[in-house]
Amino acid sequence: MTTAPASVTPVDSDSGAVEACGRRPLLFMTGSAIAWLVASGVFSLIAGIQLHAPGFMADCPIFTHGRVQALAETSFVYGWLANAGLALVLWILARLGGEPLRAASWIGAGAFFWNLGVTLGLVGIAFGEGTAIPLLQFPLAVQPLLLVSYGAIAVGGVLAWTGRRRVVMYASHWYGVAALFLFPWLFSIAQVMLLWFPVRGTLQAVVAGWYEQGIWTLWLAPLALAAAYYVVPKARGAVLGSYDFASLGFWCLLFVGAWTGGRHLIGGPVPAWISTIAIVAASTLLFHYAIVWINLRGAGCAGGPALKFIGFGLFAYVLGGLGDALSAVRGISEVTQFTHFDQAQHQLAFTGAISMMLIGSVYYALPRLTGRAWAYGGLVRAHLALTALGVLVLVAALAAAGIVQGRDLMQPSVAFAKIGSDTAPWLLLASAAQAVLLLGNVLLLVNFFKSALCPFYAAAAASIRRPAALEARAS
Amino acid sequence: MKNGALLFLGLFAALGVSWAGIVLGSSRQFGALAPFYDGGSDQSFPAGMPGAAARGQLVYRDLNCASCHTQQVRRPGYGDDQARGWGARQSVARDYIYQPFVQLGDSRIGPDLANFSARAPSAPDAAIIYSLLYNGRGSMPAYQFLFETQKISGEVSSHALQSSAGIQAPAGYEVVPTERAEALVAYLLSLSSPFDYPESVPAAPPKDEKAPAAASGAQAAAPAKPAETKK
Numbered sequence: 001m002t003t004a005p006a007s008v009t010p011v012d013s014d015s016g017a018v019e020a021c022g023r024r025p026l027l028f029m030t031g032s033a034i035a036w037l038v039a040s041g042v043f044s045l046i047a048g049i050q051l052h053a054p055g056f057m058a059d060c061p062i063f064t065h066g067r068v069q070a071l072a073e074t075s076f077v078y079g080w081l082a083n084a085g086l087a088l089v090l091w092i093l094a095r096l097g098g099e100p101l102r103a104a105s106w107i108g109a110g111a112f113f114w115n116l117g118v119t120l121g122l123v124g125i126a127f128g129e130g131t132a133i134p135l136l137q138f139p140l141a142v143q144p145l146l147l148v149s150y151g152a153i154a155v156g157g158v159l160a161w162t163g164r165r166r167v168v169m170y171a172s173h174w175y176g177v178a179a180l181f182l183f184p185w186l187f188s189i190a191q192v193m194l195l196w197f198p199v200r201g202t203l204q205a206v207v208a209g210w211y212e213q214g215i216w217t218l219w220l221a222p223l224a225l226a227a228a229y230y231v232v233p234k235a236r237g238a239v240l241g242s243y244d245f246a247s248l249g250f251w252c253l254l255f256v257g258a259w260t261g262g263r264h265l266i267g268g269p270v271p272a273w274i275s276t277i278a279i280v281a282a283s284t285l286l287f288h289y290a291i292v293w294i295n296l297r298g299a300g301c302a303g304g305p306a307l308k309f310i311g312f313g314l315f316a317y318v319l320g321g322l323g324d325a326l327s328a329v330r331g332i333s334e335v336t337q338f339t340h341f342d343q344a345q346h347q348l349a350f351t352g353a354i355s356m357m358l359i360g361s362v363y364y365a366l367p368r369l370t371g372r373a374w375a376y377g378g379l380v381r382a383h384l385a386l387t388a389l390g391v392l393v394l395v396a397a398l399a400a401a402g403i404v405q406g407r408d409l410m411q412p413s414v415a416f417a418k419i420g421s422d423t424a425p426w427l428l429l430a431s432a433a434q435a436v437l438l439l440g441n442v443l444l445l446v447n448f449f450k451s452a453l454c455p456f457y458a459a460a461a462a463s464i465r466r467p468a469a470l471e472a473r474a475s
Numbered sequence: 476m477k478n479g480a481l482l483f484l485g486l487f488a489a490l491g492v493s494w495a496g497i498v499l500g501s502s503r504q505f506g507a508l509a510p511f512y513d514g515g516s517d518q519s520f521p522a523g524m525p526g527a528a529a530r531g532q533l534v535y536r537d538l539n540c541a542s543c544h545t546q547q548v549r550r551p552g553y554g555d556d557q558a559r560g561w562g563a564r565q566s567v568a569r570d571y572i573y574q575p576f577v578q579l580g581d582s583r584i585g586p587d588l589a590n591f592s593a594r595a596p597s598a599p600d601a602a603i604i605y606s607l608l609y610n611g612r613g614s615m616p617a618y619q620f621l622f623e624t625q626k627i628s629g630e631v632s633s634h635a636l637q638s639s640a641g642i643q644a645p646a647g648y649e650v651v652p653t654e655r656a657e658a659l660v661a662y663l664l665s666l667s668s669p670f671d672y673p674e675s676v677p678a679a680p681p682k683d684e685k686a687p688a689a690a691s692g693a694q695a696a697a698p699a700k701p702a703e704t705k706k
Contacts, residue, residue, distance in 0.1 A: 050616070051584070058616030065616070066539025128537035132578065137539075167477045174482060181486050189494065201508060201571040205579045206501045210493065218490065247476055254486065258493035264581055267549045269566040271504055274497065334554055338545055338583035409583060412558035416586060417613035 019369050022094060022101030022156065025108035026369055027452055029087035029153075030362060032115050034445050036079025037355075041438035043072035048431040051340075052424040062126045070125050070137040076350065077135060077220070078118050078146070083111070084358045085223030089176040090157045091365055092230045096173060097164035103156040110152025117146040133194060135212050140195045147187055154180045171246045171295075175226035178254060182218040186211060202269050209261040209274075216349065217257025217285075221317075224354045225292065227361035228310050232299045235307050235364055240295045249291030256284045263328040266337060282328040289321035305380045309360025312388055316352030320345065335410060340423065340430075341402025344395050351437065352391045359387070359444070366452060375450035379443045386440030394433035401426035505568050511672050520670035523573050531662025534655045536576050543614070545580035546589040546666070562590035562668060567675045570668045584614055593667035602640040604660050605652060609642050621656035624648050 047068040049056045057063035094101040124130065124139035131137055138146065157180045161173065190211035193199050199207060233240050240246070262278030300311015323345050327336050336342065363380060367373050374380055401423040408419040476482065510519040548556045550565035557563060566589050571577045592598055611617035627649050635649035636642045644650045
């Protein structure tokens with residue numbers, strides 16, 4: 001680790017000097033992230049419609065429900081969350097380090113091949129090469145490419161971390177560095193144990209459950225929290241409350257989080273201790289959620305749309321943790337297991353929590369990266385309204401559908417056709433929510449193209465000198 | 476926190492401990508689970524998977540059927556899987572040891588398939604499954620791309636599906652399942668759990684006060700011991 005003398009004056013982080021080198025690769029990653037967000041919205045909408053209108057596009061093997069669902073999930077996690085999260089973490093690590101981003105060409109090449117890998121992977125899934133393992137749907141052939149390109153992207157982040165000017169590390173450092181290092185380990189272990197040399201029998205399900213939960217607690221949540229822990233105090237201009245506890249929350253997430261993987265296997269054909277430990281871990285993890293809440297509380301109460309997105313995401317994050325702990329209890333999971341309720345939790349966690357925090361952080365970061373304000377303040381506010389509405393309705397509708405489905409499943413006399421017609425109205429509502437979310441994300445894409453890729457605005461120079469002018473304003 | 480090396484080691488430890496605990500721990504416990512030899516019938520269970528069925532599992536996987544169907548029967552008293560006729564007993568780890576890609580699934584938009592071909596009271600046969608795949612039913616769409624409708628030239632193909640199964644072809648045409656459909660059906664017909672392993676015998680209901688709290692799970696590694704049941 002390089003330690004520079006503390007007396008060195010850090011680069012003024014709003015001057016644009018930090019971003020000068022890494023601007024292009026980071027813009028490329030953010031842009032492709034937003035494009036994937038829109039693409040995954042289209043896939044999610046198709047998959048959602050198929051739940052209440054099974055015949056929709058079913059004649060075409062590419063759009064079989066199973067494959068479309070895999071496409072939606074994969075493009076959302078590896079296209080949107082990964083690109084946006086990594087771009088933000090690199091940017092934050094460079095800013096906290098006080099030095100220009102290094103290894104920009106590595107980042108650029110890595111980002112290009114990562115997106116190429118995701119594209120090839122999606123084509124593979126569409127044509128039946130997918131693995132049918134949740135969050136690891138990519139065909140085997142593209143997985144090594146993804147691993148290597150991730151490494152190339154992460155180089156920049158690790159250099160920014162080791163080369164930071166001040167020895168002290170902040171919460172964003174811990175979470176960001178954790179995300180950078182832990183994903184390749186998780187991904188390569190899962191690849192080897194599930195695809196290259198598959199383990200035997202239901203041990204595959206244990207490994208898959210551990211990986212699925214690890215992706216959430218050891219990679220995606222740290223990515224989003226790294227961004228939130230940086231943006232919230234910066235944008236509010238206030239220190240975090242009870243910051244001393246933040247490290248406890250961090251280590252709690254890391255050491256307890258991955259143990260909750262077995263909650264998907266409650267009652268399944270694996271030793272019962274796996275799910276028992278998961279139930280205990282899910283309750284213990286509430287400690288982490290409580291600390292995050294205490295640190296970042298009130299994020300959405302004041303400030304611009306960026307903070308409102310993050311505040312919403314934070315609320316969803318804590319609510320999701322509570323939901324995970326409750327639904328891991330056997331009496332509840334007996335009804336909710338294998339139903340749309342699981343999907344509601346998934347959407348709350350991914351679309352509600354992680355995605356919202358990242359969108360908010362992108363709204364904060366992009367003007368500082370490009371030196372230009374967002375082109376349309378109105379679109380930002382519309383995006384916030386549509387996304388908040390979409391997430392609320394989507395999660396509520398899926399949860400309601402799940403409860404109806406679970407209760408029907410508990411009555412053997414109720415046939416599957418009846419279950420389908422009982423849940424259809426809720427699933428229709430969920431599809432409408434998906435359409436609203438998609439519309440909102442299209443607005444983000446339009447705004448991004450106009451703000452980041454179109455020629456300079458006249459106000460650019462002035463706004464660089466006045467950072468406050470860079471905020472996406474509410475009016 | 477100032478020490479970068481400590482952070483790195485902490486990250487490594489966090490992942491390593493959970494991996495060792497969950498993955499290595501369960502691998503040690505049931506990763507080398509052996510088939511069960513039944514002296515009475517002089518057979519080992521479960522039986523290996525026939526080649527056609529193994530090919531069919533690849534079709535099941537590439538269509539991601541697991542997004543709507545589970546393959547795990549829950550124990551009596553936990554859910555109503557038995558009452559729905561999905562299997563008289565719970566699925567246990569030993570049922571899956573010969574499956575190259577285990578498809579437990581996590582969603583029941585359609586019924587559970589772990590014991591599909593031996594389902595009570597009426598077990599499906601190939602014709603019924605072809606009809607399901609061709610026509611769809613309820614929430615399941617028709618997967619007609621798994622079939623070919625071809626003009627009858629000379630004799631009717633021996634593979635052609637009978638109209639009695641609810642499959643209607645235009646006059647002069649026949650509906651023939653593709654190789655993928657045949658493999659998928661062979662796979663679905665291979666899904667059954669015919670033998671009651673010691674560890675799969677349901678626990679006695681907790682009426683009996685003396686019943687010890689089942690020390691669950693460990694039995695999976697101890698095949699020949701008399702029954703206790705996983706929770």
